[in-house]
Amino acid sequence: MALIGRISPTRGALVKLRTNLTFIQNGLDILKLKRDRLAEELNLLLKETSHRDKAERDLKKAYEEYETALALLSYSRMRSIAFSMDKIKVDVRERSIMNVIVPTINLVEKPSRAVIQDPSLYQVGQKMSTLADEWLDIACLEASIERIAHELMLVNRKINAIEKVVIPNYSTQIRYIEDFLSDEELEDFTRIKHIKTMAREQET
Amino acid sequence: MKTARTLFLIARTHGYQSHLLKTRDFVRLLGVRGLKELVEVLLNSDYAPDLSHLTSEPTSLEMERIFYDKLSKRWYSLLDAAFKKPRRLLEIYDDRFEIENLKRIIRAAHGKDTLTEDQLIKIPRLYQKVNFPALQASNTVPEVVDLLRESPYKDIAGRLEEYERYNNPFLLEAYLDKNYYERIWNEIHRMRDARQVRVFIGLEADLRNLELIISSKYTRLDPSIVRESLIDVRHRLRKTAASRLINANVEEVSSIAVGRSYTDLLQKAVESMDDDKIVDIQGLFSSYLYSHAETTSIMNPNSLVYVFCYLQMCLREARNLTTLAIGKQLKMPEEKISSLLL
Numbered sequence: 001m002a003l004i005g006r007i008s009p010t011r012g013a014l015v016k017l018r019t020n021l022t023f024i025q026n027g028l029d030i031l032k033l034k035r036d037r038l039a040e041e042l043n044l045l046l047k048e049t050s051h052r053d054k055a056e057r058d059l060k061k062a063y064e065e066y067e068t069a070l071a072l073l074s075y076s077r078m079r080s081i082a083f084s085m086d087k088i089k090v091d092v093r094e095r096s097i098m099n100v101i102v103p104t105i106n107l108v109e110k111p112s113r114a115v116i117q118d119p120s121l122y123q124v125g126q127k128m129s130t131l132a133d134e135w136l137d138i139a140c141l142e143a144s145i146e147r148i149a150h151e152l153m154l155v156n157r158k159i160n161a162i163e164k165v166v167i168p169n170y171s172t173q174i175r176y177i178e179d180f181l182s183d184e185e186l187e188d189f190t191r192i193k194h195i196k197t198m199a200r201e202q203e204t
Numbered sequence: 205m206k207t208a209r210t211l212f213l214i215a216r217t218h219g220y221q222s223h224l225l226k227t228r229d230f231v232r233l234l235g236v237r238g239l240k241e242l243v244e245v246l247l248n249s250d251y252a253p254d255l256s257h258l259t260s261e262p263t264s265l266e267m268e269r270i271f272y273d274k275l276s277k278r279w280y281s282l283l284d285a286a287f288k289k290p291r292r293l294l295e296i297y298d299d300r301f302e303i304e305n306l307k308r309i310i311r312a313a314h315g316k317d318t319l320t321e322d323q324l325i326k327i328p329r330l331y332q333k334v335n336f337p338a339l340q341a342s343n344t345v346p347e348v349v350d351l352l353r354e355s356p357y358k359d360i361a362g363r364l365e366e367y368e369r370y371n372n373p374f375l376l377e378a379y380l381d382k383n384y385y386e387r388i389w390n391e392i393h394r395m396r397d398a399r400q401v402r403v404f405i406g407l408e409a410d411l412r413n414l415e416l417i418i419s420s421k422y423t424r425l426d427p428s429i430v431r432e433s434l435i436d437v438r439h440r441l442r443k444t445a446a447s448r449l450i451n452a453n454v455e456e457v458s459s460i461a462v463g464r465s466y467t468d469l470l471q472k473a474v475e476s477m478d479d480d481k482i483v484d485i486q487g488l489f490s491s492y493l494y495s496h497a498e499t500t501s502i503m504n505p506n507s508l509v510y511v512f513c514y515l516q517m518c519l520r521e522a523r524n525l526t527t528l529a530i531g532k533q534l535k536m537p538e539e540k541i542s543s544l545l546l
Contacts, residue, residue: 068482071530071544075265076323084311084373114372119422119483
């Protein structure tokens with residue numbers, strides 16, 4: 001309402017406001033489309049996280065085995081063997097879903113277990129290596145879900161703001177100018193009619 | 205007939221032996237609630253001077269260092285009581301720590317990592333045959349090998365080509381073990397009246413070979429590397445039997461004739477591989493050696509072999525205490541830690 005005092009109630013302003021409102025409504029439609037698409041994508045990604053529980057159980061088991069191997073081998077030996085292992089190599093890329101950048105991680109090279117000669121550690125390494133694939137996928141998935149959910153929240157806020165604040169404001173302004181202009185028209189009409197009546201009376 | 209010097213060494217070993225922790229001590233240690241309590245209990249033992257320096261919140265890593273430094277001290281302190289041939293033999297036997305350190309240095313160089321001094325087992329400077337600071341500063345494995353050319357491990361250079369072909373530091377580590385046992389074996393053959401020591405060291409070498417063969421089934425190590433890495437000590441494990449074991453499948457292993465005691469051991473090793481649990485092949489073979497050492501030390505309290513049995517007992521104690529400390533830090537249940545002890 002505060003805006004109303006600041007706008008000039010002219011026909012030009014009315015045209016400008018109407019054009020802006022149409023533009024905002026078009027924008028709102030696009031945002032709604034984006035929201036639907038993001039929600040759809042989020043649903044698909046959430047379905048893929050169903051195997052997370054199993055992965056967590058497997059990781060817990062592998063970690064317990066790692067602890068056993070650690071107790072058997074000692075920190076120093078474990079660390080020393082870890083020194084000789086190659087580093088894991090991954091390829092991190094980005095893709096865009098409705099302008100939301102999500103990561104994709106591909107395992108390029110797994111460390112070779114050939115340097116491990118202790119069966120207990122080899123066993124743990126084998127399990128951890130299998131789990132690495134799975135957990136990289138889960139990490140990507142969760143990062144994507146997080147980013148999409150964040151974007152979805154922003155889009156929703158924008159839609160709400162447009163629907164509940166911007167459009168009603170514009171509508172109020174347009175209505176105010178329309179009312180003002182129609183009052184002016186009525187005044188002009190009455191004034192002209194009065195002048196015409198007065199002119200007619202003078203003639204007679 | 206033993207010389208007075210040998211008898212002195214054995215008598216000293218008997219004295220040192222009384223410092224080892226007893227089974228009842230381990231039972232008590234198993235019952236402690238945490239590392240702090242573990243340190244408190246160990247303050248009544250031989251480890252007290254070193255453990256007393258620990259902070260109020262000890263870690264298992266600090267404790268592991270203390271246990272292994274103590275182990276090294278125990279091994280090297282016997283050299284002060286030994287003379288002539290037994291001393292030469294013990295000096296070579298004590299090289300085990302130097303070899304373990306060399307393995308760590310090689311692994312670090314292979315992984316292009318740097319190794320700090322506290323990551324190595326402490327060895328008295330007098331008995332160091334290699335220049336550790338220079339080796340630690342090496343960035344590549346060929347550099348490490350180059351620095352070893354004036355040491356007893358100079359022939360390691362012959363394995364460098366193979367290492368580069370397979371890109372596996374295990375080939376160099378296996379050479380170090382092979383060289384170690386072969387040097388001991390040669391030294392024993394220079395001694396008279398050392399039949400029991402020969403049997404003991406022969407058993408240790410055989411067990412190492414069997415452990416390598418069995419582990420290779422699990423780790424899928426190339427048979428040619430296994431064959432090349434076997435310690436060339438002819439004891440009970442014949443070369444033909446070892447070859448057959450290398451070429452056999454896991455299922456066939458226990459059917460190969462390698463002597464009754466070894467067959468039982470192999471059977472156990474194969475069975476443990478079938479379980480879904482962690483395979484502790486090293487523990488299985490070490491446990492066999494330790495129990496043999498225990499029996500031998502009881503049967504031969506006045507023989508030179510007693511000294512070697514004592515050294516193995518020290519090794520077992522350090523290993524068990526480390527397992528215990530790590531287990532307590534990781535809050536493992538008492539039964540689980542107990543099952544991991546040898």
